[in-house]
Amino acid sequence: MSVISVGLMGLLAVLVAVQLKAFCSEYAVYAALAAGFIIAFYTVGRLETVTAAVEQFMDALPVDAVYVTTLLKMIGITYTVQLCAGLCKDAGYSSIAGQIETFGKLTVLSLGLPAVLSLLDTVRAFLYEGL
Numbered sequence: 001m002s003v004i005s006v007g008l009m010g011l012l013a014v015l016v017a018v019q020l021k022a023f024c025s026e027y028a029v030y031a032a033l034a035a036g037f038i039i040a041f042y043t044v045g046r047l048e049t050v051t052a053a054v055e056q057f058m059d060a061l062p063v064d065a066v067y068v069t070t071l072l073k074m075i076g077i078t079y080t081v082q083l084c085a086g087l088c089k090d091a092g093y094s095s096i097a098g099q100i101e102t103f104g105k106l107t108v109l110s111l112g113l114p115a116v117l118s119l120l121d122t123v124r125a126f127l128y129e130g131l
Contacts (some may be wrong), residue, residue, distance in 0.1 A: 006039055032090045040083055067115055074108050081105075 013035030021028040058068055081104030088097035 006042055010035060010039060029091045033087055036083060036087050036090075043079070070111055070115060074111055077104055077107055077111070 013031055017028040017031045017035075020031055054068060054072065057063070058065065081100055085097040085100045085104075088094070088100060
């Protein structure tokens with residue numbers, strides 16, 4: 001599905017949700033949730049292209065697979081958190097959306113700390129070898 005098709009589907013869902021909101025606001029939320037899940041399904045389909053590119057990157061450069069896996073996990077977490085928080089905001093639950101975003105940020109931070117510590121160890125090794 002092309003970007004234009006997904007964009008038009010999103011706009012159609014918004015128009016339906018706006019029309020439903022006048023009669024039954026709970027159905028408007030369901031329409032927005034359904035559109036969000038359908039778009040997320042098509043988004044997951046695009047991950048095959050990204051995975052193939054990452055594999056080519058790993059073959060071309062000697063990068064440890066742990067770092068690439070961590071990076072992919074971080075990307076997945078950010079997209080999942082963004083989708084869930086957006087759906088919560090659309091449903092009118094901004095406080096829950098904020099909590100989801102905070103949890104996602106802390107999760108990404110905790111995943112990235114070992115890579116940062118490894119980088120600091122490498123820099124420290126270079127500094128002490130240079131002296």
